Amino acid sequence: MSTVIDELGARLKTYEGRAAAVAGRGKDPVNEPMIRHWCEAMGDTNPAYTGPDAIAPPTMLQAWTMGGLSGHTGRTGRTGAHDELFDLLDEAGCTSVVATDCEQEYLRPLRPGDEVTFDAVIESVSDRKTTKLGTGYFVTTRMDVRVGPDLVGTHRFRILKYAPARPKGKPEGKPEEKRARARRPRPVVNRDNAGFWEGVERHRLLIQRCTHCGTLRHPWLPGCNACGGPDWDTVEASGEGTVYSYVVMHHPPFPAFTESDDAAGAAGPYAVGLIELAEGVRIVSNVVGLPYDKVRIGLPVRLEFRRYDDDGEDAALVLPVFRVQEGREGEAG
Template identity: 45%
Template sequence: MAEQEWMSEVRAKVGREYGRVYAWDEVNAPMIRQWCEVMGVDNPLYTDADYAATTEFGGIVAPPAMLQAWCLEGLHMNNYAPGSTDENPYEVLKTMEAHGLPSVVAVNSDLHFERYVKLGEKLYYTTRLDAIGEEKTTALGTGYFVTLIMSFFSQKPEGDEKVGQLLFRVFKFRPANVPKPVEKGAAPAVPKFKRPKPGVSDDTRFFWEGAEAGKLLIQRCTCCSTLRHPPAPVCIKCHSFDWDTVEASGKGSIYSFVVMHYPEVPPFEHPNPIGLIELDEGVRLIAGLVGVKRDEIQIGQRVQVEFQSFDDGELTLPMFRPVAA
């Protein structure tokens, strides 16, 4: 089938609204508290019932950025709450794969909020295939930008109320650099993959330059001495724009961790343990764990920074190794 023919079929689905996906639970205080703890959010409007009762909301509300979390399937893929649709809102991506566009990369995701959601509300969302762009050729390859919009609603006896929406856009494409077939009898070339380099800005440059020098530098507000990481242009406590840096000891403990098994992305080794490290200075940062056995990693385990160079010295990263108690 010619590309224009199957793409016409795909474009005919633009505007289609897919069925509801329900939340497993009502908006509840324990989930809000745990989310705030993990994200480092300490706004009493979200966790302090006495304080929240004195506000215009009359009680605890959920952080707006939690909107998508209420309707996620959980640990197991596609394990949605009873009553949820079994329609696949990504069916157009499967069609594109079948016609020679196997690769996908997320482009952007935008959340829009109508209002705070309160304890006891039960949410659901629907998905609309919003747009499919014209064919584009990028450095990655040639393909199409696909945009979906998920609209979130609160169930109400008098009529369901929209509380927000999530725009999600991906690029579905045919890779530009497809490896050439290996000639018969020739040894296949082994591609050399490099680690992705971090985005460096005026706010973060000090951190990466410090890593190259073997120093773990943390941003510090010069007005109130608050330490902050990730780096930011303004103090989260006093809102000052003035800051300097302090060299951390590099000692800390594992606050949380994951062990990545899939997808296996070169050049990373798998399983790939990654830790959320709480430094003794009080801030947390995400870093790779080295010298560990995945079955022996423990919350609270003491670790020490060590700097490792990759890609012939092009990149230096702070990694953390367990130390004796």
């Protein structure tokens, strides 16, 4: 068998080890307001993040290096290597990008007043890979974060830069056959969350409750994050809630997401909300019943259950979604 030499891959490999940023500086010192906003958004009430001896949540590591909407003044710390790498990929037709994963390592806590600096390096470029999205290359960038001379943490970020896969030109076939080939992804069910999905199948939204301290929690966990207790029971959510936050999703059309969804097609932009239930916990789900560009924080919503892939071949997929209550569209705070 002849060996096909990936000439582009060989060129991309020459970028491994090249700096993507040198001596970058955070726009602001580590500060209490940002810590407070982060904790409020995450619902994290850990006392370590408040008071005179407060530390920043470790997962905020990358936040202190980000340039925000205005970016870093003068592109602080940036080198041309990263842009050159992406230009090569674009020229080769790898014009699409998707984030795949990130890893963080924490060496010491950050505290209000710390001034962060960072360096970044293109750590690795994979061999050419073919995925369901298309063919391309995984690029991993490592960022080392420092306070003064001390390394305080490391952030690795991996993306796939790819050429979108093209249809193979197969005949359309019968509608039911086409649908069978494009079923919605199923949730990953394990021993910790099986009870939640069993409840959803019965059109019940169940919330875990610690039997030791009574704290409600979602998503489902093997133990209480307030007291550490391992024992729990459940309460059923009333279904009332409000939009605590939301994002608008834009992605290429996927055959599994072509069903229309009220005012907005599910294949086009749609709103995904962080819903605060009346019971006090939050859940991520689709916001329906209103065009995506009309969704606002504070909108009252009501739980409903929807069935997908209900074609009789396999078990239908049941998902909880939240509908904006009719006549209350203008009640956002």
